[in-house]
Structure formats: structure tokens, C-alpha cells
Amino acid sequence: MNAxxxxxxxxxxxxxxSARLVSALGPTTALAGIxxxxxxxxxxxxxxxxxxxxxxxxxxxxxxxxxxxLFFHFVVVPGLLEDLEER
Amino acid sequence: xxxxxxHVHWLFATGFLLLGLxxxxxxIVGTEVWRRRAWRAYLWPGLAFSLGVLMWPVMVxxxxxxxxxxxxxxxxxxxxxxxxxxxxxxxxxLRSDWWRLGMTAAFLVSGTALLVHEQNPWLxxxxxxxxxxxxxxxxxxxxxxxxxxxxxxSQAVATGFALxxxxxxxxxxxxRDVAPVFGHISPLAGTPRR
Numbered sequence: 001m002n003a004x005x006x007x008x009x010x011x012x013x014x015x016x017x018s019a020r021l022v023s024a025l026g027p028t029t030a031l032a033g034i035x036x037x038x039x040x041x042x043x044x045x046x047x048x049x050x051x052x053x054x055x056x057x058x059x060x061x062x063x064x065x066x067x068x069x070l071f072f073h074f075v076v077v078p079g080l081l082e083d084l085e086e087r
Numbered sequence: 088x089x090x091x092x093x094h095v096h097w098l099f100a101t102g103f104l105l106l107g108l109x110x111x112x113x114x115i116v117g118t119e120v121w122r123r124r125a126w127r128a129y130l131w132p133g134l135a136f137s138l139g140v141l142m143w144p145v146m147v148x149x150x151x152x153x154x155x156x157x158x159x160x161x162x163x164x165x166x167x168x169x170x171x172x173x174x175x176x177x178x179x180x181l182r183s184d185w186w187r188l189g190m191t192a193a194f195l196v197s198g199t200a201l202l203v204h205e206q207n208p209w210l211x212x213x214x215x216x217x218x219x220x221x222x223x224x225x226x227x228x229x230x231x232x233x234x235x236x237x238x239x240x241s242q243a244v245a246t247g248f249a250l251x252x253x254x255x256x257x258x259x260x261x262x263r264d265v266a267p268v269f270g271h272i273s274p275l276a277g278t279p280r281r
Contacts, residue, residue: 018116028117029123054167055090055094059090059094059098064097064098068101068108079124080112
């Protein structure tokens with residue numbers, strides 16, 4: 001087989017792997033946050049607010065991890081996939 | 088009205104996690120694709136610079152000793168410096184890859200500051216353990232930004248750089264003001280909060 005043809009075949013495969021990896025980053029991060037919330041529900045003070053002050057209600061680590069995962073997936077990834085496809 | 092210091096660690100962890108994810112994505116798709124959109128190219132260097140700026144209020148409001156003030160001030164400066172140099176590279180104003188040494192300096196100074204300002208031993212309690220761990224992680228992890236100067240296109244180096252920041256985020260999320268570590272807590276540390 002001509003080496004150029006092999007290269008042409010390998011390039012889309014590489015792009016597919018990259019696209020899948022990038023697409024998995026956000027959901028994996030969000031899933032890690034969900035698992036954390038299930039393992040340590042007391043870290044999510046919204047589930048059992050008992051006179052908590054502002055910062056205890058505003059900063060809840062598992063929810064922050066989920067938020068980062070969702071932000072990355074819905075804001076950063078779509079454009080990145082488009083650009084990867086156009087390359 | 089200032090948040091407890093553990094909340095500050097968690098907020099910074101969120102910034103570092105986003106920073107790590109952006110760098111991981113750049114390592115996967117390659118710098119050429121990552122920089123196709125201007126806002127994306129500036130995203131992580133801008134985030135690093137912003138984290139440096141946000142370290143200044145930490146220095147002002149969480150100064151319980153001179154060593155804390157110096158450590159937080161040094162972090163603020165080197166994070167801003169590292170972020171600014173990466174911004175300069177993205178903008179094209181700085182052309183040499185050796186400008187990436189700014190981020191290497193940020194890692195080394197931050198790691199040293201973490202080790203110096205934590206005056207309790209490793210197993211005093213969790214935050215002491217994490218400060219020691221973070222310090223050594225950043226000092227060892229400084230090899231990645233250093234290697235980026237030499238091999239800027241290496242995917243392995245870029246991935247190592249990104250994962251160091253993700254690991255930093257995990258450590259920061261694990262921080263508590265008073266909590267045991269591996270079952271150890273000094274009676275001098277206080278009463279742990281769940």
C-alpha cells in the first residue's frame with residue numbers, strides 16, 4: 001500500500017480518538033463530582049441547611065467540580081470539536 | 088464576611104481544575120487547533136494570571152503571620168508573572184520558548200513558599216499534610232514547564248503539565264481547616280468539623 005494512503009487513513013482515526021478524549025473530559029469531571037457528593041453528602045450543605053452561613057452555602061466542593069465539568073463540556077468543547085473536524 | 092480559609096482553598100481548586108482541563112484538552116488536540124479561536128488561546132494563560140491577581144486579597148485578608156504574608160505575596164507575583172509570560176507568547180509578543188521559564192519559576196516559588204510557610208509536621212493534621220504534599224508536588228512538577236521550554240510540542244510533557252495542575256486541584260479540594268489525615272490529628276490542632 002502507498003504510504004501516503006496510510007497517512008490519509010491514520011489522520012481521521014487520530015482525530016476521532018482526540019475528539020472522543022476531549023468529549024470525555026467534561027462528563028468525567030462532572031461524574032467525579034457526583035460520586036464525591038454521594039460518598040460525602042455532608043459536603044453538600046444545600047442538602048441539609050442548618051443555619052449555615054453564606055460561604056458554607058455558596059462554596060460546596062462537589063457542586064463546584066460538577067459545575068467545572070459542565071462549563072468545560074458545554075462552553076469549551078463544542079468549538080474545539082468543530083475546529084478539530086475542520087483541520 | 089471573609090470566607091473560612093478552607094473555602095478559599097476550594098475556590099482556588101476550582102480555578103486550577105479548569106486550568107488543568109484546558110491544558111489537558113490542548114495536549115490532546117494540539118496547540119495549533121487549540122489556538123484557532125482567540126478567546127480559547129487566551130483562556131488558560133488568562134486564568135493563570137487571574138489566579139495570581141486573586142492571590143492579593145488572600146494575602147491581605149489571611150495574613151496571620153509575616154511568613155504567610157510573604158508566601159501569599161510571592162504566589163501572587165509569580166502566578167501573575169507566569170500567566171503574563173504565557174499571554175505574551177500567545178499574543179506573539181514573546182517569541183522565545185524560554186519565556187515559558189516564567190511558569191517554571193511560578194511552580195518553584197509556589198512549592199517553596201508552601202513548604203516554608205507550613206511550620207507544622209506532615210501528620211499534624213490534614214492541611215499541614217496537604218501543604219507539604221502540594222509543595223513537593225509543585226517542586227517536582229516544575230520539571231514539566233521546564234521541559235516545555237526545550238520540547239514545546241511534546242504531548243507527554245503537555246499532559247504531565249496539565250495533570251500536575253489537576254492533582255493540585257484535587258489536593259486543594261481535600262483541604263480542611265481542622266481534620267485528621269490517615270487517622271492522625273494533633274490535640275493542638277483543635278476540634279475537627281465534619
